[in-house]
Amino acid sequence: MNPLPTRHHPALVVLHWLLAALLLLALAMGTLVLKEMPNASPDKIGALRGHMVVGIAIGALMLVRLLVRWRTTGPAPALTGNRLLDGLGKIAHMGLYLLVFAMAASGMAMALQAGLPEIIFGGSGAPLPESFAAYPARLVHGVIATLLMIQVGVHVAGAVYHQVVLKDRLLSRMGFGKRQAH
Numbered sequence: 001m002n003p004l005p006t007r008h009h010p011a012l013v014v015l016h017w018l019l020a021a022l023l024l025l026a027l028a029m030g031t032l033v034l035k036e037m038p039n040a041s042p043d044k045i046g047a048l049r050g051h052m053v054v055g056i057a058i059g060a061l062m063l064v065r066l067l068v069r070w071r072t073t074g075p076a077p078a079l080t081g082n083r084l085l086d087g088l089g090k091i092a093h094m095g096l097y098l099l100v101f102a103m104a105a106s107g108m109a110m111a112l113q114a115g116l117p118e119i120i121f122g123g124s125g126a127p128l129p130e131s132f133a134a135y136p137a138r139l140v141h142g143v144i145a146t147l148l149m150i151q152v153g154v155h156v157a158g159a160v161y162h163q164v165v166l167k168d169r170l171l172s173r174m175g176f177g178k179r180q181a182h
């Protein structure tokens, strides 16, 4: 049997960094732009269009990512030497996946409840609802956004811990290059 590779598959590496960039963009757009902009603003439809396209792309790319992860062989689990930390790491990864999917799903649910597909992409010319606050999915989207930001912070802190404290070159597993040690 071949030894396990030292890095993830290049397709997974591309998806990882692309998703990281899109997630940061969607979180920033949502928090800094959409949340602050009243629905009556003439710029709101354009801002929502950009956010929805990025959000749906994130949901779709996450599905592709799961498929690629399942079909390719990855390196051995990155252990820390502490069983509790290793267990928490596994839970943190699962939590990150769940929160991203929940974010995309709650966004789509809110969009459907508010009739956004027609207004934003259908050219119906209908106005936006006065606010999204009346839709339960809006509350869920906002709460999960906060949890996701915390989870992204935990994810980055974990990577820094491996790289700087354990010095196990964890980041190179999510980079390009030869995948076999010899």
Ligand code: HEM
Pocket (backbone or CB within 6 Å): 023, 026, 027, 028, 029, 030, 031, 034, 035, 037, 048, 051, 052, 054, 055, 056, 058, 059, 100, 101, 103, 104, 105, 106, 107, 108, 110, 111, 132, 141, 142, 143, 145
């Ligand atoms: C994983 C992907 C997504 C992320 C990270 C994300 C992030 C955010 C954030 C941070 C906010 C502001 C929440 C708050 O602070 O209360 C927001 C609002 C919103 N998002 Fe998303 N979102 C995503 C996917 C989607 C999708 C797929 C849609 C629709 C198809 C969508 C539609 C909206 C709408 C309509 C708002 C409310 C804007 C407002 O209150 O004016 N989002 N999103």
